[in-house]
Amino acid sequence: MSAQITLTLPDGSQRSFDAGVTPAEVATSIATSLGKKAISATVDDQHWDLQWPINTDAAIAINTMKDAEPALKLIRHDLAHIMARAVQEIWPDVKVTIGPVIDNGWYYDFDRKEPFTPEDLGAIEKKMKEIINLRDAVRTEVWERDVAIKYYEDRGEPYKVELIEAIPGDEPLRMYWHGDWQDLCRGPHLQHTGQVPADAFKLMSVAGAYWRGDSDRAMLQRIYGVAFQNKEDLRKYLNMLEEAAKRDHRKLGREMDLFHMQEEAPGQVFWHPNGWTVYTLLQDYMRRKQRGGGYVEVNTPQVVDRKLWEASGHWDKYQENMFIVEVDEEHAREKAVNALKPMNCPCHVQIFNQGLKSYRDLPLRMAEFGSCNRYEPSGALHGIMRVRGFTQDDGHIFCSEDDITAETKKFIDFLAEIYADLGFTDWTIKLSTRPEKRIGSDESWDRVEAALGDACQNAGYAYELLEGEGAFYGPKLEFTLTDAIGRNWQCGTLQVDPNLPERLDATFVGSDNERHRPVMLHRAVLGSFERFIGILIEEHAGKLPFWLAPRQVVVAAIISDANDYVLQKVEELRAAGIRAEADIRNEKINYKVREHSLGKVPVILAVGAREVEEGTVSIRRLGEKQTSVQSFAETLPQLAEDATPPDLRS
RNA sequence: GCUGCUGUAGCUCAGAGGUAGAGCACUCCAUUGGUAAUGGAGAGGUCGAGAGUUCAAUUCUCUCCAGCAGCACCA
Numbered sequence: 001m002s003a004q005i006t007l008t009l010p011d012g013s014q015r016s017f018d019a020g021v022t023p024a025e026v027a028t029s030i031a032t033s034l035g036k037k038a039i040s041a042t043v044d045d046q047h048w049d050l051q052w053p054i055n056t057d058a059a060i061a062i063n064t065m066k067d068a069e070p071a072l073k074l075i076r077h078d079l080a081h082i083m084a085r086a087v088q089e090i091w092p093d094v095k096v097t098i099g100p101v102i103d104n105g106w107y108y109d110f111d112r113k114e115p116f117t118p119e120d121l122g123a124i125e126k127k128m129k130e131i132i133n134l135r136d137a138v139r140t141e142v143w144e145r146d147v148a149i150k151y152y153e154d155r156g157e158p159y160k161v162e163l164i165e166a167i168p169g170d171e172p173l174r175m176y177w178h179g180d181w182q183d184l185c186r187g188p189h190l191q192h193t194g195q196v197p198a199d200a201f202k203l204m205s206v207a208g209a210y211w212r213g214d215s216d217r218a219m220l221q222r223i224y225g226v227a228f229q230n231k232e233d234l235r236k237y238l239n240m241l242e243e244a245a246k247r248d249h250r251k252l253g254r255e256m257d258l259f260h261m262q263e264e265a266p267g268q269v270f271w272h273p274n275g276w277t278v279y280t281l282l283q284d285y286m287r288r289k290q291r292g293g294g295y296v297e298v299n300t301p302q303v304v305d306r307k308l309w310e311a312s313g314h315w316d317k318y319q320e321n322m323f324i325v326e327v328d329e330e331h332a333r334e335k336a337v338n339a340l341k342p343m344n345c346p347c348h349v350q351i352f353n354q355g356l357k358s359y360r361d362l363p364l365r366m367a368e369f370g371s372c373n374r375y376e377p378s379g380a381l382h383g384i385m386r387v388r389g390f391t392q393d394d395g396h397i398f399c400s401e402d403d404i405t406a407e408t409k410k411f412i413d414f415l416a417e418i419y420a421d422l423g424f425t426d427w428t429i430k431l432s433t434r435p436e437k438r439i440g441s442d443e444s445w446d447r448v449e450a451a452l453g454d455a456c457q458n459a460g461y462a463y464e465l466l467e468g469e470g471a472f473y474g475p476k477l478e479f480t481l482t483d484a485i486g487r488n489w490q491c492g493t494l495q496v497d498p499n500l501p502e503r504l505d506a507t508f509v510g511s512d513n514e515r516h517r518p519v520m521l522h523r524a525v526l527g528s529f530e531r532f533i534g535i536l537i538e539e540h541a542g543k544l545p546f547w548l549a550p551r552q553v554v555v556a557a558i559i560s561d562a563n564d565y566v567l568q569k570v571e572e573l574r575a576a577g578i579r580a581e582a583d584i585r586n587e588k589i590n591y592k593v594r595e596h597s598l599g600k601v602p603v604i605l606a607v608g609a610r611e612v613e614e615g616t617v618s619i620r621r622l623g624e625k626q627t628s629v630q631s632f633a634e635t636l637p638q639l640a641e642d643a644t645p646p647d648l649r650s
Numbered sequence: 651g652c653u654g655c656u657g658u659a660g661c662u663c664a665g666a667g668g669u670a671g672a673g674c675a676c677u678c679c680a681u682u683g684g685u686a687a688u689g690g691a692g693a694g695g696u697c698g699a700g701a702g703u704u705c706a707a708u709u710c711u712c713u714c715c716a717g718c719a720g721c722a723c724c725a
Contacts, residue, residue: 107720115654207720208653215722219653222720254661263698263716317725343725377651377723378716386724471725490724559682586682594686608684620685627685 008059017054024050024191027062037064039074039195040188047073049188051140065195065229073101076227078138078178078190079128079201080106083225085181086127096183097159097211097220103486104237105201105226109209111159116221121203124223128201135194136179140187142172148184159211160184200234201227247484249537250383256542256600258533258550259384267381267388269530274550277579278536279529281548283369285645286393286418286526292647293414295367295395300347302371306337312346313503314339317472321374323388344370345497345522348396349504352518357508362518363399363407369529370394383534385489390528397521398506401498404448407521408455408477408494415479415492415525416459421646422536423545428488429461430478432469439473439499448496449475473499479525484538491527491535496520542600543622546642549579553639554601555617556583556592558608565612569605569632576640597622603639 003019007026017026023043027050028035041048042061047070054060063070080099087094087110099108110116116124143151145164152160163184164173176185178193190196202225209222228234245251253259258275261268271279290297303325309315314322323340341347348366357364371391380386397407412429419427431452434445452475456463463477470476479492497520500506507515526532536544546552553573557566563584573580583592589606596604605617606627617635620627 118655205719206654209721210652213722215652219721221653224720261717266716314725321724374724379651379653379721380723381717473725495725556685557682558684561682588681588683588688589685590683591687592685597686604685606685610684618685625685 005054006057007054008057010059010061019055020053022051022053023048023060023062026054026060030062034062034064038062039064039067039190040070042070047188049140050191051138052188068229071229072227074188074190075196075201075229076101076106076225078193078196079225079227080108081176081178081181081183081185081189082128082131082193082196083124083203083223084108084110084183085178086124086131087223088181089131090123090127095157095159098163104228105204105224107209107222107224109211109220109222111211111218111220116206116223121206121223125203129198131179132193132196132198134179135192137177137192138189139177140189141175143175145169145173148173148175152184197228197230199231200229201225202234202238241485244484244486247538247541248383249385249483249534252537252542252600253384255598256537256550258537261384265389266378267376267386269384269387269389275533277550278533278544278548281645282526282529282533282536283393285421285647286369288645288647289414289418290367290393290395293365293410295365297367297369298348298351299368300341300344300351300370302340302373303338304341304347306339308346308350309339311504312349312500314342314346318342321376323373323375340373341370342372342374344368344372344392344394345396345500345520346504348394349500349506349520352398352506353504357398357518359400359508359510359516362508363397363403365395365397367393367395372528384530385483385534387528387530390530392524392528393526395523397523398501398508398518399521400516401447401451401519404451404496404519404521405455405458408452409458411494411521411523412455412459412461412477416461418525419479419481419492423539424481427479427481427491429456429463430466430469430480431456431463432466432471432476432478434475435468435470435472437472438470444498445475448498452477452494452496471495471497473497481535481539483535484541489527489531489535491532492525493523493527495522497522543602544600546602547645549600549602551581551599551601552578552643553580553603553605554583554592554596555580555605555607556589556596558589558606560584560586561609562607562612566607569607569617572632572636573639576636578639578643593620605635 004016005019006014006016008014023041024035024038027038038050040050040063042063043054044058065071080101084096084099088096091112095111097109097111099106148164149161152164167173174185174187176183176187176189204224204226206221206223208219211217211220226234226237228237253275256274257272258278259269259271261270287297306315322342325338325340327336348368351366352364369391371389373389376386376388381388399407433449456477474496476493476495478490480488480490482488501518501520506518508518510516555566555570557563566582566584570580570582583596593604600622602622604620606620607617611617611629615632616629617632618627618629619635
């Protein structure tokens with residue numbers, strides 16, 4: 001007689017079963033209909049396949065499609081398998097690799113000589129729907145390693161063999177079948193393919209991806225798909241993507257006449273008057289904040305001799321990302337090899353090293369709006385978010401190791417205030433810890449990592465841990481913001497660096513009258529003006545806060561008899577510090593309103609015969625349909641108030 | 651850098667082995683119009699760059715450059 005186990009259901013009731021009972025059997029024992037509707041179980045908080053036996057007492061909940069989280073996970077995961085099966089049914093010689101669930105969907109990596117075309121995607125999608133309609137049962141078994149390896153070797157699936165070899169020896173290998181199609185997989189999966197909604201998924205794109213994420217290995221073809229519980233959710237998602245495309249900073253940058261880029265200067269920005277207005281406003285704001293935050297501002301050279309880069313270690317570790325500047329042999333009076341600075345830190349140490357510093361000078365917070373050039377890989381460039389020429393709101397805090405926590409907390413608060421001023425509430429902190437290749441003792445890493453973690457907690461912010469992602473010289477905090485389609489961008493950062501002061505021999509005299517080595521905190525709030533403005537545009541869909549809008553007000557004449565009044569009001573607005581323009585073109589007001597609305601001008605003041613007569617303006621704010629008429633004398637101070645940067649408001 | 655796709659007027663795009671087209675924008679003319687496109691006319695292109703095939707290339711082939719998506723990179 002087999003042993004009995006007790007399972008506790010979500011309502012608290014307990015039932016006794018033979019050990020080895022499966023959730024499928026449990027579900028059917030509760031109700032036949034539940035047995036059919038079941039998709040998986042949650043057993044002691046673990047996501048559990050309906051076919052996996054349960055051998056010990058446990059809490060169990062049967063999941064159905066009403067349980068969104070497991071449902072989505074299973075739908076997407078089963079679709080990954082169904083897609084791989086479809087691909088191999090159409091092209092039997094394609095090799096399969098891995099296919100995980102990701103946000104909104106899944107991907108699967110294939111090895112195939114010929115590229116998948118958009119038409120192929122259509123064919124695969126069609127085949128997938130056929131497979132779903134077959135309602136093939138999903139079956140699972142645990143296999144012995146050597147059997148599994150032999151199986152895949154015989155089938156000519158080298159990637160699967162490699163995957164199995166990488167799985168720790170004591171871990172059971174699980175196989176899944178969707179119909180006759182087999183894949184190595186941890187599971188869990190659905191009961192049968194028919195449980196996948198056939199109308200709520202879509203194959204999105206094909207792209208290259210390295211096997212095991214290693215650029216030295218084979219380039220595979222990755223097909224991305226998205227899937228939801230129903231057609232409506234899919235439609236909403238696709239709609240959201242369309243809306244997001246309208247917020248793309250590259251598109252808005254052109255439409256709002258902010259900047260452009262061109263072939264002759266890849267990865268570098270031509271700022272137009274409108275864009276440069278935003279840039280300088282942001283810089284002015286940051287300059288005020290930094291002064292208030294206890295920073296001194298400096299400026300350092302662009303072109304610096306390789307000797308300094310050799311000393312700092314950049315020549316060794318970063319050279320392939322640097323623009324090297326060599327003067328033509330014939331014209332050179334001296335044989336100097338220079339590089340455009342990719343970072344400001346070595347130059348800041350040079351300033352620190354001028355004159356003897358005392359512990360009384362620390363912490364010394366040195367800031368620079370530092371123009372940097374980095375030869376970024378061509379494939380990494382992206383609008384103004386990832387560029388080769390950019391300006392950081394850089395800063396270096398020279399302090400002692402004991403100051404790290406306090407300085408970090410101070411910095412996080414500083415950054416949070418600025419992000420809030422600029423309209424960001426949704427940002428995350430990531431703490432990257434010691435990588436495999438590193439310098440410094442483990443004790444030192446322990447201390448410094450703890451200092452950063454403590455600082456986050458003291459400041460009241462949760463952080464995500466990125467183990468092993470730190471710089472070789474020290475751990476770092478990354479502050480990331482999200483673009484229109486959900487891609488994360490690192491903007492702010494704080495990195496602890498005991499290495500550079502060592503290499504460039506920075507010292508200060510302590511209270512003990514001995515020389516000591518300062519620690520350097522590299523830090524940036526915006527990261528770079530370029531990236532941050534890109535994010536700012538996407539976050540606000542181009543409708544920048546009034547104080548940052550390049551053109552704040554357009555005064556538009558409805559009839560040409562109002563032109564003089566318009567010009568006069570524009571003068572008065574400008575005198576009050578408001579960026580105002582007149583529109584006295586020979587066009588209808590409809591035309592003007594449309595054009596300036598598309599140009600994201602926050603306020604349009606329309607003026608016709610009545611307004612001239614009464615000394616009023618008709619105000620229309622961006623995004624609002626209705627207008628209101630009020631006296632210009634009242635309007636001006638209101639607009640002036642709105643135009644005040646957040647840090648200067650009373 | 652890698653894989654795939656793309657590059658035609660300022661913008662968005664159509665087109666075909668026989669040296670190019672639309673809409674918007676631009677210029678001019680008419681229109682003075684009340685809150686998201688007034689009408690008409692005109693001008694505007696080495697079809698990303700270079701080479702090859704061809705009687706003929708913007709179209710086909712190759713190389714390069716740039717952009718897009720993803721991967722890798724982002725000390």
